[in-house]
Amino acid sequence: MLHVAIVGDRDSGKTTFLGLLYAALVKSGSDKTDDLRFHAALDSIEEITGLFQQLMSGAFPDSATKEGMHEFSFELAFEKPRGGVLARFGSRNQAAGTSTTVHITLPGRLDEQHHGFLQETATGRGRWRDALDADAVIVLADSTKLAPKGEDPEPGPMETYDGRVEAFLTSIVRWRARGGRDVLHPIFVFSKFDAIKPEVVRAANVEPTPPDVSKTGPRAVYATTLLEPNLPRTLAVLQEADRGKLRFARPSYFFSSVRTEAKAHGRSEGIRLRRIDGAGWEPDYSGHEYFALLEYLGEIAAQTKD
Numbered sequence: 001m002l003h004v005a006i007v008g009d010r011d012s013g014k015t016t017f018l019g020l021l022y023a024a025l026v027k028s029g030s031d032k033t034d035d036l037r038f039h040a041a042l043d044s045i046e047e048i049t050g051l052f053q054q055l056m057s058g059a060f061p062d063s064a065t066k067e068g069m070h071e072f073s074f075e076l077a078f079e080k081p082r083g084g085v086l087a088r089f090g091s092r093n094q095a096a097g098t099s100t101t102v103h104i105t106l107p108g109r110l111d112e113q114h115h116g117f118l119q120e121t122a123t124g125r126g127r128w129r130d131a132l133d134a135d136a137v138i139v140l141a142d143s144t145k146l147a148p149k150g151e152d153p154e155p156g157p158m159e160t161y162d163g164r165v166e167a168f169l170t171s172i173v174r175w176r177a178r179g180g181r182d183v184l185h186p187i188f189v190f191s192k193f194d195a196i197k198p199e200v201v202r203a204a205n206v207e208p209t210p211p212d213v214s215k216t217g218p219r220a221v222y223a224t225t226l227l228e229p230n231l232p233r234t235l236a237v238l239q240e241a242d243r244g245k246l247r248f249a250r251p252s253y254f255f256s257s258v259r260t261e262a263k264a265h266g267r268s269e270g271i272r273l274r275r276i277d278g279a280g281w282e283p284d285y286s287g288h289e290y291f292a293l294l295e296y297l298g299e300i301a302a303q304t305k306d
Helices: 012-029 042-056 063-068 126-130 157-178 200-206 216-227 232-239 288-303
Strands: 002-007 038-041 071-078 099-105 134-143 183-191 252-255 273-275 281-283
Touching: 002 012, 002 126, 002 288, 012 038, 012 042, 012 071, 012 281, 012 288, 038 042, 038 288, 042 063, 042 071, 042 134, 042 216, 042 281, 042 288, 071 288, 099 126, 099 288, 126 157, 134 157, 134 252, 157 183, 157 232, 183 216, 183 288, 200 216, 252 288
Parallel strands: 002 099, 002 134, 134 183, 183 252
Antiparallel strands: 038 071, 071 099, 273 281
């Protein structure tokens, strides 16, 4: 089983992200010719389908859905060998017909942790305890809060969040010194990337659109150029040489976009829907990024021992 924890700041889009990941699963497994197959666990199906229905109706998750959505488990299988985006980790192909269970945890906002979680004696509680043992951690970076690199000494909008992610990763390092898996895969997801401020892109001297997911080198340069002014302490933890038993794999980066539209009668904005091949509608989102992320998780799982 692959254990994945998702962390993010307040209103960074954690629940929407998980719902769109499920939408990508549904679409990938909807045709008999598709390579990917999935099966949602029964203990997850009620919450995740409720979330999915909200997105498919053009609505963002409501507060009740956000409060109730804490985990999601599914079995992921590839019918054919994959070339994939994990070639740097060894074998390029995942064996045809292999499957694995992926368990995703949303432990909560980092500012909601129990105080002792950040201390040397921390053991964690509940879902945060599960997060300490994760094989992969998905860190959401709210693109609307990214600030351009500058000489302004004032704290940036992500400074507090940066400190909390740093503390969380440091807690994992301390916890793994006691035992458990010795590799952690960091994954950065730029949520709301369609709403990134133009001045941030200009100051970073990068294109408005990130390099293709297959171009891992240029994509890493692109992503770190945006992250370095905003999450410097988080990136520093991943680059530290002395971490004891734990080893961080090379980070990977994905960019989530969801097109929105204003609702009538003064209601809040909703998700724009687009027609899909054949019949029906789906959220107008960066599906290719989610498909690539699913493949990435599958290939990590193929190299992770139970």
